[in-house]
Amino acid sequence: MHSLFGNAAAVATGVFAAMRAKGRDTRVVAQAGDGGTVDIGLGPLSGMFERNDDVLFICYDNEAYMNTGVQRSGATPPAARTATTQAVGEHPGNVFGQGKDLPRIAMAHEIPYVATATVADLRDLEAKVEKAMAIRGARYIHVLVPCPLGWGSASKDTILLARLAQQSGLFPVFEAEFGEVTAVLPIRRRVPVTEYLQPQKRYAHLFGQTPDTETIERIQAQADRNLSRYHIDEVEI
Amino acid sequence: MDKPFAITLDAGSSLANKTGSWRTERPLYLNSLPPCNDACPAGENIQGWLYEAEEGQYQRAWQLLVADNPFPAIMGRVCYHPCQTACNRAQLDQPVGINSVERFLGDVALQEGWQLPVEAVDSGKRVLVVGAGPSGLSAAYHLRRAGHHVVIHDAGPKSGGMMRFGIPSYRLPRDILDAEIQRILDAGVELHLDSPVTDVMAAKAEGGFDAVFVAVGAQVGKRAYVPAGESAKILDAVSLLRDMEGQQAPRLGRRVVVYGGGNTAMDAARTAKRLGAEEAIVVYRRTRDRMPAHDVEVQEALEEGVLIRWLSTIKDVDAGSMTVERMELDDSGFPQPTGEFEELEADSLVLALGQDTDLSLMQDVDGIEISDGVVHVDEGMMTGAEGIFAGGDMVPSERTVTVAVGHGKQAARNIDGWLRGIPFEHAPRPPLATFDRLNTWYYTDAPKTVRPTLDSARRVSTFDEVKQGLDEQTAVYEARRCLSCGNCFGCDNCFGVCPDNAVLKLPRGSAEGDNGRDYAFDLDYCKGCGICVSECPSGAIIMIPEA
Ligand SMILES: Cc1ncc(C[n+]2csc(CCOP(=O)(O)OP(=O)(O)O)c2C)c(N)n1
Numbered sequence: 001m002h003s004l005f006g007n008a009a010a011v012a013t014g015v016f017a018a019m020r021a022k023g024r025d026t027r028v029v030a031q032a033g034d035g036g037t038v039d040i041g042l043g044p045l046s047g048m049f050e051r052n053d054d055v056l057f058i059c060y061d062n063e064a065y066m067n068t069g070v071q072r073s074g075a076t077p078p079a080a081r082t083a084t085t086q087a088v089g090e091h092p093g094n095v096f097g098q099g100k101d102l103p104r105i106a107m108a109h110e111i112p113y114v115a116t117a118t119v120a121d122l123r124d125l126e127a128k129v130e131k132a133m134a135i136r137g138a139r140y141i142h143v144l145v146p147c148p149l150g151w152g153s154a155s156k157d158t159i160l161l162a163r164l165a166q167q168s169g170l171f172p173v174f175e176a177e178f179g180e181v182t183a184v185l186p187i188r189r190r191v192p193v194t195e196y197l198q199p200q201k202r203y204a205h206l207f208g209q210t211p212d213t214e215t216i217e218r219i220q221a222q223a224d225r226n227l228s229r230y231h232i233d234e235v236e237i
Numbered sequence: 238m239d240k241p242f243a244i245t246l247d248a249g250s251s252l253a254n255k256t257g258s259w260r261t262e263r264p265l266y267l268n269s270l271p272p273c274n275d276a277c278p279a280g281e282n283i284q285g286w287l288y289e290a291e292e293g294q295y296q297r298a299w300q301l302l303v304a305d306n307p308f309p310a311i312m313g314r315v316c317y318h319p320c321q322t323a324c325n326r327a328q329l330d331q332p333v334g335i336n337s338v339e340r341f342l343g344d345v346a347l348q349e350g351w352q353l354p355v356e357a358v359d360s361g362k363r364v365l366v367v368g369a370g371p372s373g374l375s376a377a378y379h380l381r382r383a384g385h386h387v388v389i390h391d392a393g394p395k396s397g398g399m400m401r402f403g404i405p406s407y408r409l410p411r412d413i414l415d416a417e418i419q420r421i422l423d424a425g426v427e428l429h430l431d432s433p434v435t436d437v438m439a440a441k442a443e444g445g446f447d448a449v450f451v452a453v454g455a456q457v458g459k460r461a462y463v464p465a466g467e468s469a470k471i472l473d474a475v476s477l478l479r480d481m482e483g484q485q486a487p488r489l490g491r492r493v494v495v496y497g498g499g500n501t502a503m504d505a506a507r508t509a510k511r512l513g514a515e516e517a518i519v520v521y522r523r524t525r526d527r528m529p530a531h532d533v534e535v536q537e538a539l540e541e542g543v544l545i546r547w548l549s550t551i552k553d554v555d556a557g558s559m560t561v562e563r564m565e566l567d568d569s570g571f572p573q574p575t576g577e578f579e580e581l582e583a584d585s586l587v588l589a590l591g592q593d594t595d596l597s598l599m600q601d602v603d604g605i606e607i608s609d610g611v612v613h614v615d616e617g618m619m620t621g622a623e624g625i626f627a628g629g630d631m632v633p634s635e636r637t638v639t640v641a642v643g644h645g646k647q648a649a650r651n652i653d654g655w656l657r658g659i660p661f662e663h664a665p666r667p668p669l670a671t672f673d674r675l676n677t678w679y680y681t682d683a684p685k686t687v688r689p690t691l692d693s694a695r696r697v698s699t700f701d702e703v704k705q706g707l708d709e710q711t712a713v714y715e716a717r718r719c720l721s722c723g724n725c726f727g728c729d730n731c732f733g734v735c736p737d738n739a740v741l742k743l744p745r746g747s748a749e750g751d752n753g754r755d756y757a758f759d760l761d762y763c764k765g766c767g768i769c770v771s772e773c774p775s776g777a778i779i780m781i782p783e784a
């Protein structure tokens with residue numbers, strides 16, 4: 001069923017309730033972008049979590065409103081340039097300290113299953129979807145999907161960037177059950193955040209003639225914080 | 238359009254949106270040349286047989302291997318494996334232990350009694366091969382496979398050439414050597430021992446041969462002039478190693494000096510130790526990095542207690558002692574005398590200063606050009622005389638068993654072409670699969686399996702084989718470490734990462750895709766993003782401009 005922008009969770013909840021009323025055991029999966037999930041759709045989604053409706057909700061996070069022309073969403077990371085967070089003068093693109101970390105918001109609802117994943121590890125993603133489908137109640141999977149157009153990156157680097165997001169620590173890949181982190185994908189080859197940021201034009205203003213080391217350091221600090229917050233291991237190879 | 242306002246596609250599918258129309262470049266599956274194959278002097282398809290071996294298809298792996306080289310068990314023991322030096326995996330952790338896997342396959346084949354296939358129709362042509370060494374045997378085998386009648390003549394009492402008379406049995410056990418040679422004879426090759434050819438043209442005419450391949454090797458030890466007293470004991474390394482195959486082991490004494498820095502010098506010194514010498518000292522005029530001997534051989538010799546005196550030459554020899562002069566390298570790296578002398582106690586001196594050829598059998602043949610002790614051949618390995626081909630140690634090249642085997646194959650192909658009047662042409666060489674074309678993320682880290690080695694204390698006293706083989710499990714593990722450089726190994730990555738589901742998976746083994754792969758691109762939907770190229774672990778996909 002193709003719903004409207006922002007009401008996927010509401011529609012999914014309705015479908016689930018209707019099927020239950022009819023005595024049918026139909027599994028329901030809802031999918032939406034980050035804008036539709038963390039901003040406009042957040043109310044119904046939070047309600048769906050609270051009621052623990054038997055729905056798997058999958059968010060494809062490309063970190064902005066892409067199909068309307070790259071506007072900032074609540075999932076846009078700090079310092080990223082979007083059409084509504086231009087990097088001009090002293091403004092560094094999207095501001096620090098705002099935005100919503102939806103996997104953590106989902107965890108705060110203490111639903112049975114929350115997981116993050118990226119398109120760089122398809123077997124991991126597949127395993128998480130399978131696991132989610134074996135569980136009843138509200139489940140949430142948040143998938144990082146680079147957007148070549150919106151990020152200003154080469155199409156061929158799409159998987160590479162998703163991988164670097166995880167390997168730099170900026171995007172933690174984990175699973176949580178009933179509000180507790182239960183598994184974390186380790187980092188195999190740790191890279192500094194610059195390796196992830198530099199190939200993206202939305203961060204080009206950080207790498208001008210005089211690199212904006214202060215901002216880069218703040219982003220690096222976020223990655224470092226994820227490592228301790230999620231106890232991400234670095235695997236020695 | 239009969240669809241409602243603002244609706245362009247049917248619900249449930251976006252197949253009507255042919256994203257292929259956006260494309261400016263398209264992907265193509267392309268097999269490129271793995272560095273191991275590129276480096277193999279015998280032209281083996283190493284990546285190909287490792288792939289079969291890793292799947293547990295040992296017989297298929299072996300068949301693919303012997304299509305190029307009939308001696309896997311010998312190779313797995315004596316080849317200096319330039320393939321491993323070239324292996325891309327070295328840049329990741331350590332090179333794949335190709336040589337160990339080759340030996341494993343060779344040994345399995347001998348245990349199982351697998352035979353060499355001869356399927357070609359009889360050509361009615363007769364070819365004479367002179368010399369039953371690695372080159373001659375290899376040529377004979379390939380000529381037989383091409384359907385020709387092959388007769389080998391060898392001057393010696395046993396076949397194998399330098400594999401028997403130059404390589405000690407602790408490196409190549411004789412039962413292995415015999416078995417791999419016998420398999421070639423079983424394929425229908427005729428061998429005559431103790432039958433030297435003294436005049437190649439006469440032999441050709443007498444036997445009614447259509448072509449001849451001469452591979453008599455370089456078996457004469459070089460005798461540099463060293464002033465010596467009457468009772469000084471001097472012999473050359475080639476004779477020493479040859480005598481090891483006789484009834485009576487040579488007597489060398491308690492302290493043995495070997496003069497030279499090549500593999501033969503190492504073999505001679507290690508043999509001397511096994512014959513009971515308390516000390517075996519190699520005297521070499523330059524430094525270790527300039528030594529022609531291969532590193533493994535030097536390493537194993539040192540482990541066995543062989544001593545090496547670098548930067549030294551021998552001035553003269555007497556009974557029980559010799560005079561050694563210390564050398565110095567000049568600016569251009571040449572050793573120069575220093576005038577500093579030293580006495581060295583020694584019972585015998587073994588000269589390992591290289592080998593010469595004996596080419597008297599073709600000396601007076603019209604058109605054949607011999608200079609510096611080697612015969613000149615053209616690209617097709619033919620000498621200046623029509624129908625007379627040559628290879629192995631007697632033509633200019635590196636002198637190893639594997640190079641000789643490669644020569645035999647090359648010669649056989651060219652002889653076959655010449656006999657049929659269709660000149661042999663090399664298939665065009667695909668581009669080299671260099672390390673930068675791989676996406677190494679997908680290969681898990683796994684260091685090389687080290688072959689068990691005989692304890693050095695035990696090995697100096699016996700002629701038992703020093704290096705042991707790998708068991709099946711480790712051999713398969715080793716084969717699985719292969720990165721399959723430049724060749725699709727069916728990992729499904731392209732199929733998984735394509736954002737447009739434009740990679741089609743064909744039935745396994747159907748080989749109906751580009752260049753014989755089991756995948757194809759659906760160009761209606763491939764928009765040319767290049768993700769499959771970036772994420773292909775083995776670099777087996779390239780982008781080409783849209784025509
Ligand atoms: C109710 C409503 N408000 C606004 C829009 C316009 N609109 C269409 S897509 C979109 C942005 C979608 O962003 P996101 O959910 O992140 O998906 P993306 O395009 O990035 O994949 C917006 C604002 C709409 N279709 N409906």
Ligand SMILES: [Mg+2]
Pocket residue numbers: 033034035060061062063064065066073
């Ligand atoms: Mg979005």
